Structure formats: C-alpha cells, structure tokens
Amino acid sequence: MAQQVKAVIARAKGASVEVTTIVVPDPGPGEAVVRIQACGVCHTDLHYREGGINDEFPFLLGHEAAGIVESVGEGVTEVGPGDFVVLNWRAVCGQCRACKRGRPQYCFATHNAKQKMTLLDGTELSPALGIGAFAEKTLVAAGQCTKVDPAAEPAVAGLLGCGVMAGIGAAINTGGVGRGDSVAVIGCGGVGGAAVLGSRLAGAAKIIAVDIDDRKLAGAQKLGATHVVNSRTTDPVEAIRALTDGNGADVVVEAVGRPETYTQAFYARDLAGTVVLVGVPTPEMKLELPLLDVFGRGGALKSSWYGDCLPSRDFPMLIDLYLQGRLDLGAFVTETIELDGVEQAFARMHEGDVLRSVVVL
Template identity: 65%
Template structure:
C-alpha cells in the first residue's frame, strides 16, 4: 500500500518549489523504502528546478541523503529494516559492458527503483537523479542504499551521497593525486572543497584554492588548501604558475564547469599535467581551443563522473575518515533547515552564502 509523505516538488520549469503530499510505493523486488533523516540542498537540485537537467516535470527533488531502512522487498541481500544508509545516485548494475570490463564506476545501466511516486491525484513524479529524497520517505534500488556507521550524524553523512563524493573522488580517483603533487582546484563550493580535502589526504604538497569569493577561500583553508587565489582580482593562471615555480600544477580540478574556468584549468597545468572536469556545464556552453595547444602540452583531460566512485566501497571509507577526524564532514553543513525552507535555501546557494543547507526531517 502506498505511503503518504510530504515532499519538495518542482512542478514546472523555473517556478518556486512546492511542498506537497505524495504517494511513495511499497518496495518491490530489489527495492528498499527509506525513512529520510536529512537531505542536502545541492546545485543539481537547482538545475532540475530550472529545467537545466531535463524537462521531465514534475520532479521530486533531493538526492544527497541519509536515513533508516523502513522496509525491503525481496532480493535485497543483507539490507534490513533499521539499517542506517546513505543514498547513492549511481548504483552499478554489474552486467553492462563497462561493469564486465572491470570499470563499474562507469556503469552504463545504473540501477534505480522501478516503482513510481505520484502526487495524490495520480500524477507521476520524476525522482531527481533516481532518488527523490526531499521527502519523508524515498523508494530506491537496494544498491543505492549503502550501509554506513550510524555514529555519523545524518546531516553530515548524507552529503557524501553527492557533493563530497564527487569532489573527493575527482581528486583521488579521477585525478590520481599522489604524494608530492601540486594541485589547483577552481571553485570552492561543496564539490571543490571536497576535492581540496581529497587532495590533501592523498598527500599533495601544495593545494591551491581558486575562487572569486573570499568567504569560500577562507573555508577552503579549513579543508586543506595551502594557498588561495582570488580570481576576481588576480590573474588566476599567472598566480598558480607563480606558486608552482613557474611550472603549473600536476593536477587541476575545474569544479565550476564554465568555458572560462575550463580554459583556466587547461592553462594552469604543468607539461603532462592532468585536467579533471568535475563541474557540470550547461548544455549550450562550448569551448574553442587550438588543437595544437592540446597536443603540445600533453597530459590528460578527464571528466569525473561522480568522482569515479564505487559507493559500496567508498561511502563507508569516507564515513570512517570522518569519524577518525581526518575528513570534517560537519564543516560542509552551513545550516539546517526544514523542507518548507528549501526554496529559500536555493537563493542562499546561488548567492554563495552557504556550502550546504541540509533539510532535517
């Protein structure tokens, strides 16, 4: 029997979100029903609200969440009611051509629940990123629910479900930052600061934070930045090259995703350096580059999908790092809010006033 729950809905493109009652189905085979405890306000939710991520309105927003398993369908393995989980928006299928090649982080057929939440009048909803966790209850595939240590507060733990994992993985897995490397991170929001933290944990000797907002640069130092560059007032490429002895960085991570920041990241690299594209560009953005520039500098240009992570492997590790005091997840939580406050939180996110607002249920 469907479960009624309050949820944040993007009813139509660009309109303010609404908190409405919805019906969430019982879990079917391989599915779990999760009682959501906390869900972060991520820029991707804003992209869904504004139609930049697609036109499948109405959307059930929210995906950066932690909660308690309330019920399971058949075939859910070791998951059981009462388990404390973080939700993942990518869940490798294990059978697609990428998974079979031993690259499950690129899974081309990620699992999501087949049950469809609806409004009370029966209108089907599209769960953003296959989750829809700005709700009292969420239906997800069992592989999207990753058990973690319940000692971590849900307000902090849920953030590894998207932004923290995307940034950390961009540095550690996509960029392969190693001991002694120099790293620049452009954009010091949630993803960028997680990349800074990941680079620091991986042993980078210099981690340079680049942003146009001095408040974000101050925060970046807390996550492990050794140097900061305010690109509103300074030529960021020149500043990074000066800080690296004129050479440029071994790894540069663009956590913004605009043509301007991509070009900056490209030019900040040392010879044979790596550029990691972690920020999500708009569909209509383009970059025009001389092909010889790409060839002559060598190295690699990489797109980071969800930090090239394996949630079942990486979520518990990040939680353990947090509980051991090595990764401060609490520092990403700028404020806690209610579901009714999500629209206002979008405004604070756009203004750069917060790293993450977290809705607590």
C-alpha cells in the same frame, strides 16, 4: 501498503517549491523504502526546479540523503530493515561491459526504482537523480542504498551522496592526487571545496584554491588550501605558475564547468599534468584549444562523473575517516533546516551564502 508522506516538489519551471503529500508504494523486487533522516540542498536540485535537467515536471526534489531502510522488496539481500544507509544515484547493474571488466564505477546501465511515487491524484513524480529525498520516506532501487557506520551524523553522511563525493573523487579517483603533489582547484563551492579536502587527504604538498568570492576562498583555506587566488583581480594561470616554480600544478581540478575556466585549468597545469573537469557545463558551451598545445603539453584531460566513485567501496571508507577525525565532512554543513525551508535555502545558495543547507527530518 502504500504510504502517504510529506515531501518537497517542483510543479513547474521556475515556480517556488512546495511541501505536499505524496504516495510512496511498497517496494517491489529489487527496491527499498528508506525513511529519510537528512538531505542536503544541492545546486542540482535548483537546476531541476529551473528546468535545466529536463522538463519532466513535477519533480520530487532532494538526493544527498541518509536514512534508515524501512522495508525491502523481493530478492534484496545487500540491505535490510534497520540499516543506516547513504543514498546514491548510481546503482550498478553488474552485467554491462564496464562491470564485467571489473570497472563497476563506470557502469553504463545504472538504474533506479521501477515503480513511481505519485501525488494524491495519481500524477507520477520524477525523483531528482532517481532518489527524491526531500521527503519523509522515499522509494529507491536497493542498489542505491549503501550501508555505512550508524555512528555517523545523518546530516553529514548524506552529503557523500553527491557533491562532496564528486569533489573528493575528482581529486583522488580521477586526478590521482598523491603525496607531495601540487594541486589547483578552480571554483571553490561545495564540489571544489571537497576537491580541496580530498587533495589534503591524499597528501598534496601545495593546494591552490581559485575563486572570485573571498568567502569561498576563506572556506577553502579551512578545508586545507595552502594558497588562495581571487581570479577576479589576479590572473589565475600566472598565479598558479608563480606558486609552482613557474611550472604549473600537477593536477588542476575545474569545478565550475565553463570554457573560460577550463582553458585556465589547461594552461595552469604542468607539462604531463592532469586536468580534471568535474564542473557541469550547459549543452550550448563549446571549447576551443589549439590542437598543437593539446599535443605538446602531454598529460591527461579527464572528466569526472560522480568522482568516479564506487559507493559500496568509497562511502564506508570516507565515513570511517570522518569518524576517526581525519576527514572534516561537518565543515560543509552551513545550516540545518526543515522541509519548508528549501525555497529559502535555494536563495541563500544562489547568493553564495552557504556551502550546504541540510534538511533534517
């Protein structure tokens, strides 16, 4: 039987979000209804509200979530009622050419729930990243539910659903950071901070955090940065080279998504080093680099989508490390709020006052 629950929606571009009642249908084949316990407020949600993703309003916002599976549809075997899960926006298909090659983290046909959640008048909602978790309950594809240890705090576990996983994965999965490496991270918000944390976890010897905000640099130090550079006052390429014996870093993670910072990352890496782009650019942005420099410097220029993660592999592992005290995921939770605090959380995010506000239900 369909349920009516409270949720946060964005009705129009730039309009303040609102708490309203939505309708969540019973799960169909391959689907699950999840009772949300916590959901982080991510920049992507703000992009949806501002029309920066698409114009398929109204949006049901929220996607960095953890909760309890309430019910499942026909054919679902991977999770069941009562399971504590972290939601992800990449339910793999198992049938595409990437999956069949044994590379499901690159699945080309990820999917979401087929049914739509609606407003009371029947207006269909577009769930953010196919999740829509600023809600008491949400409907997702069962493959979007990753079972993890229920001892984890929901407010912390849910952050793996997007930004934290993107940053950790950019360093470890995409960048291949290893013991003794030098790493530079340009842009130290939530994703960049997670790249710092991931580099520390991987055993990097030198982790250089670059940002224009001293508050974010201080946060990066708490997450494991060994050096910080304020690029508003210091040339970051020169600073990174100076800190790496004139060579440049083995891996540079660009977590801003702008041509200027990508160019800095390109020239701040060592010969045969790796640049990882995890910051999300806008459609109009263009990059111009001398092709001879691309050839002559060797190495790799990579893009990292969702940290090249495989949720079924990576989420449980990272939660285990968190519970062992080896991965300080709690450092990302700046504040906890209620559903009606999302609009204010967007304002604090815009001002750079928080790493993550987390809605706790």
